[in-house]
Amino acid sequence: MVDESIQARVEDNFMITCESWQNCNEANIQSFLAECYGQSIDPQFCMRWLEQNKEQLPNWSSLSKFAQEWVNEHTSTGSPLSMDNQS
DSSP states (O other), X not given: OOOHHHHHHHHHHHHHHTSXXXXXXXXXXXXXXXXXXXXXXXXXXXXXXXXXXXXXXXTHHHHHHHHHHHHHHHSOOSOOOOSTTOO
């Protein structure tokens, strides 16, 4: 079950950064993800929320690729840290 307060914050962040579904572009999707990330909301949760609403987003195919790249850059990849540089 999703915490409704987190869901509400995600929706608020979307309205602040994108203003409307039709206004979505790469720049404000990035702002949306960054705002959520800055509020300690998991960017992957925000990506799933966007995917759930993809039918409302114009040009979802390119936006989804851009958003997924941003999420991948800002979340753990699960790769172990190299100890070589830590002396």
